[in-house]
Amino acid sequence: MSEPTTARAAPTAAGIAARHALGWLVAANAVGVGLAVLLLWPDLNDVLGPLTYGRWVPLHLDWQLYGGCALPLVAVLLQWCLGERPPSGVAQARVAVGLWSLALLLGGVAWLGGGSSGKMFLEWHGWTRPLLPLAMVVLWAVLASHAWRRRGEPDRSGHAGRAAVLLVLLAVPGVLYWSAGRGVYPSVNPDSGGATGTRLLLSTLGIVVIFGLLAEILGLARRRSGPWFWGYAGFSALVGAAIEHGNASHHEAAEILGLATLLGWIPLAWFHFTGGQGVAAARRWWAAAYAWWVLLVVLGLLNFLPGFSERLKFTNAMVGHAHLAMAGLVTSANLAVLQELGAGRRFRRFWLWQIACAVQIAALAFLGWGELGHGAELFYSAPWTQAIYGLRLVAGLGMLGASVAWWCDARGATNEGVAT
Numbered sequence: 001m002s003e004p005t006t007a008r009a010a011p012t013a014a015g016i017a018a019r020h021a022l023g024w025l026v027a028a029n030a031v032g033v034g035l036a037v038l039l040l041w042p043d044l045n046d047v048l049g050p051l052t053y054g055r056w057v058p059l060h061l062d063w064q065l066y067g068g069c070a071l072p073l074v075a076v077l078l079q080w081c082l083g084e085r086p087p088s089g090v091a092q093a094r095v096a097v098g099l100w101s102l103a104l105l106l107g108g109v110a111w112l113g114g115g116s117s118g119k120m121f122l123e124w125h126g127w128t129r130p131l132l133p134l135a136m137v138v139l140w141a142v143l144a145s146h147a148w149r150r151r152g153e154p155d156r157s158g159h160a161g162r163a164a165v166l167l168v169l170l171a172v173p174g175v176l177y178w179s180a181g182r183g184v185y186p187s188v189n190p191d192s193g194g195a196t197g198t199r200l201l202l203s204t205l206g207i208v209v210i211f212g213l214l215a216e217i218l219g220l221a222r223r224r225s226g227p228w229f230w231g232y233a234g235f236s237a238l239v240g241a242a243i244e245h246g247n248a249s250h251h252e253a254a255e256i257l258g259l260a261t262l263l264g265w266i267p268l269a270w271f272h273f274t275g276g277q278g279v280a281a282a283r284r285w286w287a288a289a290y291a292w293w294v295l296l297v298v299l300g301l302l303n304f305l306p307g308f309s310e311r312l313k314f315t316n317a318m319v320g321h322a323h324l325a326m327a328g329l330v331t332s333a334n335l336a337v338l339q340e341l342g343a344g345r346r347f348r349r350f351w352l353w354q355i356a357c358a359v360q361i362a363a364l365a366f367l368g369w370g371e372l373g374h375g376a377e378l379f380y381s382a383p384w385t386q387a388i389y390g391l392r393l394v395a396g397l398g399m400l401g402a403s404v405a406w407w408c409d410a411r412g413a414t415n416e417g418v419a420t
């Protein structure tokens with residue numbers, strides 16, 4: 001990928017997806033700030049009724065996941081499949097990404113109205129259930145038609161890679177539709193006492209595979225690291241399959257050791273991601289993503305251990321863990337990706353985001369650790385818990401401000417110039 005230029009240019013397909021991604025990040029963060037306000041002053045719910053806390057939570061979660069977190073990956077796919085400024089590609093990308101955003105918007109309206117499956121991140125229910133899968137089908141058709149158009153270009157490994165990825169992605173709309181059903185994977189699962197080592201290992205591996213592919217597609221991967229990276233992924237998948245599934249306890253050594261194989265991804269991620277040229281403006285975002293990744297793996301494993309798990313489950317510390325993964329790691333990696341694609345000038349407010357995010361996570365971890373035996377103080381808004389929620393709100397405002405600046409940066413890039 002090349003450095004952004006200041007030459008005047010129309011938006012690219014990736015640039016369009018980037019703008020939508022950052023727009024949703026801003027919207028979801030604004031809802032997050034609203035939720036933080038409601039946690040600090042719960043009486044406000046009486047004023048807002050029926051649009052109380054629980055109605056807003058799906059907007060925060062799903063707009064973050066399907067908007068801020070997913071659309072940068074859509075930007076990568078568009079750039080990868082469409083190539084540089086293809087005829088008609090930008091208009092088609094605009095339609096596909098527009099439908100995706102329309103689905104998120106309509107989903108939000110339905111969730112505020114109380115129409116939800118009740119399952120976290122799968123709230124799509126009733127008339128909203130097919131919306132995002134349909135948008136995904138349109139996007140897939142755009143990607144596939146351009147990958148096909150480019151089949152004559154001299155890039156055999158690129159064609160094979162695109163075909164393989166598109167084949168896997170073909171399953172996603174159907175799986176999303178199916179899994180949102182209330183009969184599938186109930187939100188309170190009577191067959192499980194919670195996340196097992198296997199489940200945590202395999203779901204984290206899914207993220208690792210996506211990151212590994214990203215490094216390959218963006219040309220950042222070290223050639224010699226491929227066999228190590230993908231070999232270790234295969235080995236970890238075998239470990240995940242071998243250790244006990246279902247009703248397994250986090251006291252069992254096999255579960256703990258299985259999950260501990262994730263530690264191997266700390267050196268491997270570094271090795272894999274530091275091979276290519278990359279864009280200078282992206283480097284600090286990659287470095288931040290790596291720092292969050294190290295923290296995530298180490299603290300995630302710690303959270304699973306006997307003693308820690310019992311103390312932290314269902315507390316604010318788990319909310320902190322979610323923000324460490326998504327607001328820390330994924331958001332920093334996504335900003336790096338968008339810089340690699342030339343979708344923003346130099347994204348500003350790097351330290352504002354990193355520091356505010358760290359403060360938010362630390363405050364939640366501290367509160368979660370102290371919750372044991374102090375549930376009533378949290379519930380009845382004791383001064384010390386209010387102070388921590390207040391600090392979290394301030395940090396959230398900082399994160400919101402940073403995301404607004406990025407959205408402006410991305411708009412500036414598509415109006416004034418993008419990577420060539």
Ligand code: HEM
Pocket residue numbers: 029030032033034035036039060061064065068069318319322323326327330331392393395396397399400
């Ligand atoms: C402006 C910054 C943000 C603020 C103020 C904020 C605030 C909140 C609040 C109040 C909750 C609900 C916690 C509860 O009900 O116990 C929450 C949950 C969550 N947020 Fe955020 N958030 C912010 C940014 C983000 C970002 C950037 C992401 C992801 C990219 C994210 C992902 C999540 C997730 C996954 C949860 C669910 C956590 C759980 O229940 O385990 N948040 N957030």
